[in-house]
Amino acid sequence: MTNNLTRSRVLQLYKRLIKLSHTWQAVDHPAKTAEERLYIRNETRSLFRKNKHVENANELEEHIREGEARVELACHYKNPYPRLVNLPTYSLPPSHNRIRYKSEYEVEDMSRPIYLKSYEIKEETSDNEEPSKT
Amino acid sequence: MLSSTFRFLTRTSTFVRPMMTTLARRSLSFKPTLVNLNDKHRQSAMIINHIPVRQSHVHYTYPMIESRVMLVLRLFDKIDGDALQLDSKFAQDLGLDSLDIVEITAALEDEFWTEIPDVDSDHFLTPRHIIQYLCDKYDVYEHVEPVSAGKEYMEEAKAAAERAHHH
Numbered sequence: 001m002t003n004n005l006t007r008s009r010v011l012q013l014y015k016r017l018i019k020l021s022h023t024w025q026a027v028d029h030p031a032k033t034a035e036e037r038l039y040i041r042n043e044t045r046s047l048f049r050k051n052k053h054v055e056n057a058n059e060l061e062e063h064i065r066e067g068e069a070r071v072e073l074a075c076h077y078k079n080p081y082p083r084l085v086n087l088p089t090y091s092l093p094p095s096h097n098r099i100r101y102k103s104e105y106e107v108e109d110m111s112r113p114i115y116l117k118s119y120e121i122k123e124e125t126s127d128n129e130e131p132s133k134t
Numbered sequence: 135m136l137s138s139t140f141r142f143l144t145r146t147s148t149f150v151r152p153m154m155t156t157l158a159r160r161s162l163s164f165k166p167t168l169v170n171l172n173d174k175h176r177q178s179a180m181i182i183n184h185i186p187v188r189q190s191h192v193h194y195t196y197p198m199i200e201s202r203v204m205l206v207l208r209l210f211d212k213i214d215g216d217a218l219q220l221d222s223k224f225a226q227d228l229g230l231d232s233l234d235i236v237e238i239t240a241a242l243e244d245e246f247w248t249e250i251p252d253v254d255s256d257h258f259l260t261p262r263h264i265i266q267y268l269c270d271k272y273d274v275y276e277h278v279e280p281v282s283a284g285k286e287y288m289e290e291a292k293a294a295a296e297r298a299h300h301h
Contacts (some may be wrong), residue, residue, distance in 0.1 A: 008252055011232065011233070011236050011252060012252065014233055014236050014237075015236050015239070015240055015252075018236065018237050018240040019240055022240070022244060045233075048233055049233070052231075052233075
């Protein structure tokens with residue numbers, strides 16, 4: 001149940017991003033200003049619509065944080081594209097036969113940056129399926 | 135005191151007016167009409183809660199506002215230009231959600247060089263509402279029929295006097 005405060009925060013963030021896409025100037029590659037503006041606009045549109053149905057308050061808070069982080073990073077580094085990350089070097093790729101302890105999940109959670117939250121691929125677990133949300 | 139302010143206004147306005155006509159209508163710095171041009175340190179930054187200013191050489195009329203608003207709406211790629219009417223509701227007829235309304239509001243802010251807060255853009259349900267809002271903001275009332283307060287007021291005043299007389 002999104003209350004009015006979070007709704008207005010989300011809409012303000014969206015407006016800020018749209019305004020950014022109107023006035024963005026590409027510093028490193030000036031010829032690509034239009035391309036980067038289009039990228040910002042399409043990215044905000046698609047990700048906001050993709051996450052439109054998030055109801056959980058914590059998840060919503062995290063997504064707002066993700067949006068604000070991406071805006072700040074883009075404005076600071078003058079680069080709208082997010083910096084991609086790999087798994088930490090000391091972790092193995094997920095294998096379903098292996099027993100993973102809670103600490104390993106926690107390390108993996110901590111190593112994922114907040115600004116790539118919308119791009120996470122959830123592992124499908126066959127035994128523990130959550131009830132579908134209405 | 136009044137005459138000195140009047141002289142000040144006419145003097146600055148005659149100094150400002152040739153400057154304002156040479157500025158392009160979509161100039162980036164949003165200067166108020168009467169500006170002290172001798173003050174070189176004044177930053178011409180965009181002030182967030184700026185009072186909307188009618189540029190002195192631009193005459194705001196209802197057809198002008200209406201055509202600009204419809205142009206901005208037609209340029210929006212999620213709106214079907216054929217289905218767009220003055221009274222077509224954004225949510226029901228045109229299939230737009232609140233994020234699209236925010237985007238339209240941002241485009242209108244850029245077009246009219248003014249700020250539209252979220253509390254106001256929540257009430258934008260049809261293009262007519264937007265046009266009415268902007269007319270209110272820019273004091274355009276040519277399209278509004280004048281309500282004659284004379285006759286109805288006299289009748290109400292008479293009725294109130296009757297009631298007071300009888301009690």
